[in-house]
Amino acid sequence: xxxxxxxxxxxxxxxxxxxxxxxxxxxxxxxxxxxxxxxxxxxxxxxxxxxxxxxxxxxxxxxxxxxxxxxxxxxxxxxxxxxxxxxxxxxxxxxxxxxxxxxxxxxxxxxxxxxxxxxxxxxxxxxxxxxxxxxxxxxxxxxxxxxxxxxxxxxxxxxxxxxxxxxxxxxxxxxxxxxxxxxxxxxxxxxxxxxxxxxxxxxxxxxxxxxxxxxxxxxxx
Amino acid sequence: xxxxxxxxxxxxxxxxxxxxxxxxxxxxxxxxxxxxxxxxxxxxxxxxxxxxxxxxxxxxxxxxxxxxxxxxxxxxxxxxxxxxxxxxxxxxxxxxxxxxxxxxxxxxxxxxxxxxxxxxxxxx
Numbered sequence: 001x002x003x004x005x006x007x008x009x010x011x012x013x014x015x016x017x018x019x020x021x022x023x024x025x026x027x028x029x030x031x032x033x034x035x036x037x038x039x040x041x042x043x044x045x046x047x048x049x050x051x052x053x054x055x056x057x058x059x060x061x062x063x064x065x066x067x068x069x070x071x072x073x074x075x076x077x078x079x080x081x082x083x084x085x086x087x088x089x090x091x092x093x094x095x096x097x098x099x100x101x102x103x104x105x106x107x108x109x110x111x112x113x114x115x116x117x118x119x120x121x122x123x124x125x126x127x128x129x130x131x132x133x134x135x136x137x138x139x140x141x142x143x144x145x146x147x148x149x150x151x152x153x154x155x156x157x158x159x160x161x162x163x164x165x166x167x168x169x170x171x172x173x174x175x176x177x178x179x180x181x182x183x184x185x186x187x188x189x190x191x192x193x194x195x196x197x198x199x200x201x202x203x204x205x206x207x208x209x210x211x212x213x214x215x216x217x218x219x220x221x
Numbered sequence: 222x223x224x225x226x227x228x229x230x231x232x233x234x235x236x237x238x239x240x241x242x243x244x245x246x247x248x249x250x251x252x253x254x255x256x257x258x259x260x261x262x263x264x265x266x267x268x269x270x271x272x273x274x275x276x277x278x279x280x281x282x283x284x285x286x287x288x289x290x291x292x293x294x295x296x297x298x299x300x301x302x303x304x305x306x307x308x309x310x311x312x313x314x315x316x317x318x319x320x321x322x323x324x325x326x327x328x329x330x331x332x333x334x335x336x337x338x339x340x341x342x343x344x345x
Contacts, residue, residue, distance in 0.1 A: 012277050015270075048270070051279040071281060074290055109282055110291040117291075202277035203304035204297055212294035 004194030006057055008064065008094060010101045011200035013054040015047045021054055024063035028084045033155035034127045035084055046070070046082075051109075053102040055094050058198070064089045065098045069106045069119070077118040078106055080171075083130065093191040096133055101199060103137070103171065104179055108212040113220065118142075119171035124164065126157055131167075138175030142168045173220040180217035183210050229320035236313045239264055243306055248298045255289035261305045262287060265312065276301065 013021055022040045029037045038046070046052050046068055055065035067083040080102065085095040103119065106112065112119055121139060123130045146163040149156075159165050183206075190196055199206050239260065247253045262272060269287070273280045285291040293301065 012279060014274050014277075016274075048280055051282065074285075108294045108297055109278055110285065111294060112291060115291055200277060202275065204276075204300045208296040208300050211296040215296075216294060 006193075006195040007059065007198060008055050008191070008195060009058050009198045009200050010053065010055045010098055012105070013047050013052040013066070015044055017054070018044045018047050020056075020061060021047075021052070021063050021066060024086065025066065025084065028086065031087065032084075033153075033157075034124050036082070036153055051102070051106065052082075053098055053105070055098045065094050067098055067102055069102055071110075071117075074115070075117070077120045077170075078110070078112045080119060080121045083133075092193045092195070094195075094197075096136065097187075097191065097197055099133065099137065100179060100182060103175075104183060104209060104213050105201075107176065107179075107216055108209055111216075121169045121171075122166050123169065124156060124166045134169045138172050138178050139169035140172050142170045144168075173217075176213075176220055177217045180210070180213045183213060226320050229316045233313050233316045233320070236264060236309050236316070240306060240309050240313075243302055243309075246302060248295055248302065251289065251292050254292060254298050254302075255286065257302065258305075259287045261309070265305070265308055276304070 018040065022043050025038060025043060029035050043052075050068050050070045052066065052068045054063050056063050064086040065084065068081060070079040070081065072079075080099070083095055083099060085098075089095075106119065120142065121130065121134055123134070125144075144165065144167050146159065146161070146165045149158045149162045149164050152164045156164050187197075189198075199209075201209060243257060243261075246257055262269075265272075267275070269280045269283045273283045276283070282291070286293065292298075
């Protein structure tokens, strides 16, 4: 699960960092049938066109987790997905911390609700792990959808009609309040393993991000 | 040479003027932040991707701020404006150095480095 002296830095992954993120992605992609395999070029495009969030060990620079919040247009929802965590760090809490960071980041930097854009997550019908995580983050079930199977990775299960079936979950005001409370009251700068967590926000401090997060949480109550 | 010095000085005045505007910016007003951010991008001569790298955000996030589509919240605006102000101060210093730099004689002709090249190198 990783040693307690480890320090993890969470930040937006720049296009220049994709060369380190890609080996992490390829190393993990075979371990879970629900992970969508990406080429290096696709990952690079993700980093350029969306906020791709990563967690790295500061001593080695190695990635231990990735997720994205994708936006296809000015009107489409913001789509949280692609959460992957290195095998040895699963159950350490780094995955949910990364997702919390990504959500807080997108809420205060992009304010999606001001333009009536939801933050959603797609989950395959047979993928249970993200459901538990989304439940903890107070996402609510929005709808179930079946998509034609073409274009989806062969590893993903299809229904009798050859469709990939999944559920769409939506981030809620209750989730936003819980997120602000977690950063303010529960988070102590470490994971449950004792490993330290730092957030790199460039010229912005974590305190400033939390000030905005708390203001939003009270505004959307 | 005189023309180049005058150009540097007018650029410095422009940057000073913009810094003064920034200091009294109403961050509560979306349109004020959007306009200031957009003007700062032009004055700092930075692309969306360059700004995104420096602010640790994605390129579309910067693009949306420039267009006034999705804007950052208030505390972030304050921090971003402070960062812009710091960048402008660096630019001013650089332009002032350019304007006062003594010329060297190259092949019997006076010569000084292209200011825009020096700014670009410093800015990376």
